[in-house]
Amino acid sequence: MNLILQPVMVDTGEEGEGCLVFAEGWLVAVLVRLSETHEDAAGFWFLEKGFGRLDRPDPPIFSDLPQAEQWIKEHLEIRRPPRWPGDRGEV
């Protein structure tokens, strides 16, 4: 599966840099780069919003974009959305 990342400015109140993540033409997530105010996580990428299978209560933080893409691909490959933590869905 190929992901397309489209740079975009996201108004979260402080960070700006972000990207829209498309999979097969569908918008599946919005990633945002965390600013200095996040101290240890500064510069890391945050799953600001995930759609469908990526919509979870505890959105992850990734140290770089390749990691984020990896995670997103893994979670999209699950055919049924995970319903509860630990549920792998149908792969």
Added chain:
Amino acid sequence: MVRKVVVGRFVENLELYGRLSEADRAAAAALPMAVRRFEPGDDIAVEGDAPSQCRLLITGLAFRHKTLRDGRRQIMSFHVPGDICDIEGLLLSMDHSVSALTRAEVGFVAHTAMEALLDSHPAISRALWRTELVEAAVAREWMVGMGRRTAYARIAHLFCEMYARLGAIGMVQGNRCRFPITQTHLSDSLGLSVVHTNRVLQELRKDGLLSFRGGELIVHDWPGLQAAGEFEPGYLHLRAKSA
């Protein structure tokens, strides 16, 4: 006859949480009680009140809720027959409201009468304290649900909980029970939007776990529904009733 049924529910409920003697049961049966009927949506108790009576739910279902200034509502628990829906009114003023979910009959008992009963029957007092602690345990599960579970798991969990609670008081027939809750009630209970709730209900149906139509819940796959909701009934502290 009605009176016996009424108090019977109250006592049965208490006995889920503690052993009562014949004397305890007789004393509870003698509680002076006035019965009033409520329509769905009616206020049974109102936030801000300093009540002088306890409200015992006799038939029907009720729910506790709080409404924020901007109009958004949080439902905090559901009450089943036998519950006292405003026990904190004995010691505190109401910091939330209680409303009827369905048509309901509520028994009103003066605080003085209830206090007299509790003072002279410590077993009843202890059982009531336990009921209240179990309600707190239920609330904790709700919190965990809203804080950390997916929408799918939250809704599945709530249905499991009500199914188990109604089952414990004999209100489940086979695999069905009446639970006439709207999607608005569901979303207000679980911190979801109505849109999200709707989507998840469709999924639960599609996955063959339950049917939910016209206020009737049919559980098609009880183990599956429990797994989906991460439901473990221990926190309800239900004593196994003879099936």
Added chain:
Amino acid sequence: MPANASPEHQRLIAKLESIGTLTREERLAIAALPLRPKQVPENSDIVRDGDAPSESCLLVEGFLCRYKMLPDGGRQILAIHTPGDIPDLQSLQLKVMDHSLGTLTPCRVAFVAHKDLHEITLRYPGITALFWRDTLIDAAIFREWLTGVGRRTAHQRIAHLICEIHVRLKVVGLADNGGFNLPITQAELADSLGLSTVHVNRVLQDLRRDGLIESRGKYLAVNDWRALEAAGGFDPRYLHVL
């Protein structure tokens, strides 16, 4: 306050008297309750989910939390406890704990045996009523937290929590109108409020930028209580403070 009451007993008496009245006899009875003090380091469990303890724990100094661990390793904090609280009074009635009790900071606690609590509650219905009132207030606080997680925005949740902790600490003399020590991490705040640490961080930045709060190390200074209360929609009635 009975002469010679230990600091632990004083804490307990002060707490009970903040939610009701004790007769002289009841005060003496509480002062005579056997309490076993203990120093507990931060981030350690006092009781675990599934335990069946034979004693309850009075918090004398520090901050405790009740929490549940989730299958995915996440944590939901269910309550933050301040000195004077007996967070696991319920284990007196419900044998098995359905959640854990852990320290957020180094704590001084005092253990009281269930058999002693049973005895004192049997002998003094007034004390039973106060303990019951305490669990009812606990439940009221919890309902407010539930409402927060269900229906308040991240901004409202955090503002509301700061206001709540302020009132609770003021009642036990651990805060003044300037602010209070809040030695709780952003991760712990996040777990309490059902938010991500990213959101917690953002909201705290916003509150600082708007001049409502100032952090000086662990000390949280509040510059504008009215504004903070309005931001959180905070109404202290649910705390049932006398």
